[in-house]
Amino acid sequence: MKQNKHREKLTRKQIEDHIAVIGYINLQDQNLENLDLSGAQLGGANFSGANLRRSNLSRAILVDAYLIDTDLSEANLAAADLTEAELSGHTNLSQADLRGAKLESADLEGANLSKAKLSGANLSKASLKSANLSEANLAGFDLIGAANLSSANLTGANLSQANISGVDFRGADLSNANLSRANLTGADLRRVILAEADLSQADLSGANLGRADLRGAKLAGADLSTTVLRGAGITGATYTRQTKWPEGLMPAVAGAILDEPEPA
DSSP states (O other): OOOOOOSSOOOHHHHHHHHHHHSOOBOTTOBOTTOBOTTOBOTTOBOTTOBOTTOBOTTOBOTTOBOTTOBOTTOBOTTOBOTTOBOOTTOBOTTOBOTTOBOTTOBOTTOBOTTOBOTTOBOTTOBOTTOBOTTOBOTTOBOTTOOBOTTOBOTTOBOTTOBOTTOBOTTOBOTTOBOTTOBOTTOBOTTOBOTTOBOTTOBOTTOBOTTOBOTTOBOTTOBOTTOBOTTOBOTTOEEOTTOBOOTTOOTTTTTOEEOSOOOO
């Protein structure tokens, strides 16, 4: 049963005074929109179901905090510490600023991170299963050790030059994503949708693309020499003479298109 909301919005001083006395605070379902909590010590606090839209939580300590089904859209969480925080369910982080945030071992399963700013964030061992990362900016990102991105929505996301070696993307949607020059070595990309994605000069050596959808993908200069492609669809994918294919595969026969002029 949800708690009754306070008739008046709580102030930062009230929140900090309460924590100073008892050590934690339950702010479940509270309206805290636009509240400035920058740098606040909020470890273990319960914000589940709360409205923190456009709030300022930059540099806040939110270790082990509960933010399940919380509205954090357009919130400033830059450099916040969300280590082991619970952000699952319908937590809304769309257009949130998470640059430099610590999200190690955080649970973001099903969270909405569309158009979020994530450069410099630490997502090591975080669970992003079924999360919505559409149009999120992950350029140059290091996602090694991210526990789970299976079934995530990464349509239109920018992952150019990202280090995503060994990451579990099973069943994820990466259509129209920018993965140019990304390191995908050893990544699990089974049943992933990569239609119209840009994989130019990406390193896919050792990756598993079994039953992946690569229709219309850009594969110029990509390294697929040791990639598992069993059951993958590459009809309409474009490639160049620098593209490296598994031995024995005939890309043209599989429906791929050479996208460079014949040598003179």
